[in-house]
Structures are given as structure tokens and as C-alpha cells.
Amino acid sequence: MNDNVLGVMGAGTMGSGIAIVGLLAGFETWLLETDQEHLDSGVQRIRQFLDGSVRRGKISSEQKDSLLAKLHPTADARELHECGYLIEAIFEDVDMKRSLFRDMNAILHPDALFLTNTSTLSVTSIACGTGREDRVVGMHFCNPAAIMKLVEISQGVKTSNKSVQKAKQLAIRCHKTFVLTHDTPGFILNYLLIPFENDCIRALEEGLATVEDIDTAIKTGLGYPMGTFELLDTVGLDVHHAVSMRLYEQLHDPRYAPPPLVQRMIDANLLGRKTGQGFYTYGKAGVFGG
Ligand SMILES: NC(=O)c1ccc[n+]([C@@H]2O[C@H](COP(=O)([O-])OP(=O)(O)OC[C@H]3O[C@@H](n4cnc5c(N)ncnc54)[C@H](O)[C@@H]3O)[C@@H](O)[C@H]2O)c1
Missing domain, CATH: 1.10.1040.10 (N-(1-d-carboxylethyl)-l-norvaline Dehydrogenase; domain 2)
Known part of the structure; x- marks a missing residue:
């Protein structure tokens, strides 16, 4: 397991934004999708954002290239085996999120932290039955994730305090301001x-x-x-x-x-x-x- 490697699952609106956050924070960033078409459109969104950053003078064109070199799009979940952190941003469906976390539990190191970007579902429900209940934390990014500073960190009923501490450290590393919430509908x-x-x-x-x-x-x-x-x-x-x-x-x-x-x-x-x-x-x- 490598704490400098981040996995983002789902390359839609939020997943592509979260992948940018990971790249800018210096992570080797894996981006998982269901198929090549969704991967391509996610990577396209990331490129467009970084091109805009170059135009606005926020990063150089060389920096953009080195950021993109750290992005690893894939449709094969096994490639994420090294990740120290895994953030899911797939459809807002508790069964899909739980089942994905259950599958990833078998692939990732036991110490890897799983984070869910759910807006309205229960972190506890997503975690239950994954085999990793104490290492699942809510980390709700705001849209657009690459720009908005806030993340809401929420502790499921079975989430350990240690996992919350790790999530806080991740938020700081990603240059985000975090607030802590209970696992209640809609968080804050x-x-x-x-x-x-x-x-x-x-x-x-x-x-x-x-x-x-x-x-x-x-x-x-x-x-x-x-x-x-x-x-x-x-x-x-x-x-x-x-x-x-x-x-x-x-x-x-x-x-x-x-x-x-x-x-x-x-x-x-x-x-x-x-x-x-x-x-x-x-x-x-x-x-x-x-
Ligand atoms: N859009 C927002 O403003 C917003 C803000 C905060 C949080 N959220 C939450 O973020 C999550 C994602 O929302 P979104 O708006 O980015 O959705 P989206 O529909 O834009 O993207 C979801 C992506 O997940 C992919 N996906 C589905 N199953 C997958 C799987 N098993 N493995 C890998 N990829 C898979 C889909 O192909 C799709 O590209 C939801 O839980 C949503 O509630 C959304």
C-alpha cells in the first residue's frame, strides 16, 4: 500500500473534479470507470480544466504535462491495488456503492481508507457488509470539486476515530477546509x-x-x-x-x-x-x- 497513491472511482462530474484535486495535491491518481467511453470523457474534463489553468497562468504547460503523467485511467479495478486512499464518486445508489466497496475490499490493503462522496445516503449503510466498516468515511466534496474549498467529513456508526483522523489529514493534504458531521441525511x-x-x-x-x-x-x-x-x-x-x-x-x-x-x-x-x-x-x- 502506498499513501501517495489515490484511487477515484467514477469519472463523472465529481470524480473528474476529485481526480484533479488528487493530482494537484501530488498523488499518483488512478481513475476507475466502467468503460473506455466514460474514462475518455472524464480525462477530457480533467484536460480541459488543466488547459484553463495554463491559460490563466496558474500552472505552466510543463506542470500540466507532469500532472497528466500522474493520472492513470483504467477500467480494471485490480490496478488500484496499491492505493492508500479510495474515493468513490459513482451513482447515488447505496447498493452500487456498497457492492463496489465490497469488491475493492478484496483488492486493497486492509489499511487503505475508503471514502464516499455521497450527498444523501448513509455512510453507515454504504459501509455495512463491505468487510471494512471501520475504515469507511464520508467525504462530501462540493461541486466543482477542484475549486470549492469545503469538504464535509462524516463518521458512520462503525467508522473508527483513527479513520476520521486519516480523512482529516487527507483533506488537509488536498488543501481543503473540512467540517465534521454526524452520519445524518444531507450532512450539514x-x-x-x-x-x-x-x-x-x-x-x-x-x-x-x-x-x-x-x-x-x-x-x-x-x-x-x-x-x-x-x-x-x-x-x-x-x-x-x-x-x-x-x-x-x-x-x-x-x-x-x-x-x-x-x-x-x-x-x-x-x-x-x-x-x-x-x-x-x-x-x-x-x-x-x-
Ligand atoms: N453533482 C454534484 O453536484 C454532486 C455534489 C456532491 C456530491 N455528489 C455525489 O457524487 C457522486 C457522483 O455524482 P456525479 O454528479 O459525479 O455523477 P455522474 O453521473 O456525473 O458520474 C458518475 C460516474 O460513475 C460511473 N460509475 C458508475 N458505476 C461505476 C463503477 N462501478 N465503477 C466505476 N465507475 C462507475 C459512471 O459511469 C459515471 O461516469 C454521487 O454520489 C453524488 O450524490 C454530486
Whole structure:
């Protein structure tokens, strides 16, 4: 086992960002995907980010090349056998995450630390049955992972204190600010954010104010960097719906239930930036706010 080797599983939005974090922190970084096509698009995202860093003068072109030389994309899980840390960023599905960790438990050294980037699932549930219950920790990165400073570290019921200490050291090594949370639905961020976002949507449904005026109030009055509707358009209405539902199912608190407008917008393909239209129409006037 080598503590300078990091494994990232899943090369989607979060996994490719986390791989960049690992590279910039000096890790030899393995990137695992299900197939070559997903690997290629993950590597492409990483290249694009590093090209942008060169253009902005943050790193030289030689540094970019040496970072990319430390990236090892693969579709063969056995190649990750040396990793000291393994971070999963695959689909938000407890059975898939648990089964992947169970498989990786047989491949990696017993002292390797397993981390899950889950947003809404229980770290304890993911860890149970993997054979490594005490060495599984929640490490929730914010999107975009390569840029946002915060990670939430959460301790499952069976996670050892030693594993949490190792996760803290990893966060520091990755130049992240960490907060510690219990293994509760949504940890800190989504526990607070989702009801607030749903309240903003309900305020819009009730005709309290326009999209633009609610966002202006939030940015100018509360000092938030983005308005709620700008944020929802960036995250995607489909993702917001899924996260809200998962928290609602666990917490049984109606504040987490997505308001009806969310499903109507999904049906109309108004998902936000990714479909060119959400609460705002990109490049044109707003959908609801005019
Ligand atoms: N997107 C966000 O804003 C965000 C923020 C924080 C946390 N998260 C969490 O991060 C995780 C990933 O989210 P995402 O948005 O990056 O998803 P995504 O759909 O963009 O990427 C998931 C990737 O995992 C791959 N994958 C699936 N099964 C795999 C396996 N067995 N082995 C290797 N790769 C596999 C898929 O091919 C896909 O490319 C989820 O748990 C999500 O809740 C997402």
C-alpha cells in the first residue's frame, strides 16, 4: 500500500473534479470507470480544466504535462491495488456503492481508507457488509470539486476515530477546509440548503415575487454569491428533485418535498443550464421572471 497513491472511482462530474484535486495535491491518481467511453470523457474534463489553468497562468504547460503523467485511467479495478486512499464518486445508489466497496475490499490493503462522496445516503449503510466498516468515511466534496474549498467529513456508526483522523489529514493534504458531521441525511450543507431552496420555489409558486427579485434579495440582502434560482439552474432541476426526494424519504419532513413546479419543469425539459432553459433562459429573457 502506498499513501501517495489515490484511487477515484467514477469519472463523472465529481470524480473528474476529485481526480484533479488528487493530482494537484501530488498523488499518483488512478481513475476507475466502467468503460473506455466514460474514462475518455472524464480525462477530457480533467484536460480541459488543466488547459484553463495554463491559460490563466496558474500552472505552466510543463506542470500540466507532469500532472497528466500522474493520472492513470483504467477500467480494471485490480490496478488500484496499491492505493492508500479510495474515493468513490459513482451513482447515488447505496447498493452500487456498497457492492463496489465490497469488491475493492478484496483488492486493497486492509489499511487503505475508503471514502464516499455521497450527498444523501448513509455512510453507515454504504459501509455495512463491505468487510471494512471501520475504515469507511464520508467525504462530501462540493461541486466543482477542484475549486470549492469545503469538504464535509462524516463518521458512520462503525467508522473508527483513527479513520476520521486519516480523512482529516487527507483533506488537509488536498488543501481543503473540512467540517465534521454526524452520519445524518444531507450532512450539514444539504440539510440546510434543500429546505431553503424549496421555500424559494414555493414563494415563487405563491406569486410572492419574481425569480429575479427573489435572487436579488438573496444576493444583495443576504450576501450569498448566487441567487437560489441561479444555483438551481446550475445544479439542474432533475438533480434537485432527486436530492430533495431522497432527503424527504429519510427525514419525513415536508420542507424537503420538492414543490410541484419542480416536476412540471422537469416534464417540460426546463432543467436549467444543461438544457439552456430553467428558471432563466440563457442568452434570452427569464422564463418566469421576464
Ligand atoms: N453533482 C454534484 O453536484 C454532486 C455534489 C456532491 C456530491 N455528489 C455525489 O457524487 C457522486 C457522483 O455524482 P456525479 O454528479 O459525479 O455523477 P455522474 O453521473 O456525473 O458520474 C458518475 C460516474 O460513475 C460511473 N460509475 C458508475 N458505476 C461505476 C463503477 N462501478 N465503477 C466505476 N465507475 C462507475 C459512471 O459511469 C459515471 O461516469 C454521487 O454520489 C453524488 O450524490 C454530486
